[in-house]
Amino acid sequence: MTGSPGVCGLLLAAGGGRRYGMPKALVPTPGNPGELLVEHGVRTLREGGCSPVVVVLGAGAQSVPELPGTRVVVNPEWASGMGSSLRTGLAEAEGDAVVVLLVDTPGVTAEAVRRMSAGADASSLRVATYHGERGHPVLLGRAHWDGVAELAVGDVGARPYLRSRKPELVACEDVADGRDLDVPDA
Template sequence: MSPAGLLLAAGQGRRYGMPKALARLPDGEPLVRRALRTLREGGCDPVVVVLGAGADEVPPLPDAQVVVNEDWATGLGSSLRTGLAALPEEVQAVVVLLVDTPGITPQAVRRVAAGARAQTLRVATYGGEGGHPVLLGRDHWDGAGRLAVGDVGARPYLVTQLVEEVPCDDVADGTDIDSPADLDPAVPRDRDA
């Protein structure tokens, strides 16, 4: 069975100046649709999208189950818990992706998701550093959800576990988007910032 996808897109985007779920790439594609397509083309089914700030302004997402995190202002952790709770009972693993990582490719999703089972715990790496996507097997959902507080998501759980690292430098860019300038191809980006 293929893993599910979980797209976290509920934040206010304070540094960005608007919810990133409403932001658009230079070609006009909404970030939320790009991320949804990445999960779909990466083999994830079903895909749950967690919205929050600006949810009523997000374009329709017909290929996804959309849930709204009413507690989005408390941070990423509540969105992770909301999304995990919305997944069907038969799902054994989920690929978690953030809306503000448009350089993630379906190839990276497939690489991280390959052969996933309920006990699998993986993280994509870029330059040896952990990033997204993250794969959480069902055995890890309770622990990850319990420790996901504020804006840290599953990170506190991941540092306490043996996590399989999956290098994805050759197929994706794990950099997150913090400002509209980050989407402008004419502006050089410091990938270490």
């Protein structure tokens, strides 16, 4: 299964990582300490067929190494929560759809991104699932961007919008691990 043309990748990597003790964008990738989580997320979206890739930074942005071939945007309101980062990223996205990936989900694979984006168009709305539980990545067709942005406030991203719709649920547990890193050694 291959990704779909016109699908942008959006990596949300702005948070301060309160529970983790540092911005998660700057955390070494488990199993690959030479690669930061932000670099891993960019690579996952790229290898999953997303183009362009937009990265939203905030806390620790000045310490993130250059991310060649990406569109980096700094969310000045990152401390207000994920909602502002999602809105910031959607404002920079292009194409028919966007795959949203959180920086602290290093178990999400390029295959999961390809599965989520296959055949996507502007009306698509999909959520990855892991053993029946909703997770990331999420695919938002362009027709949904304004509605998602309107409801993305505080520490809430697309969840309220997705609850009000019937997104396609895409099982990904056979190709990825959707757990997030909340604390060190998770």
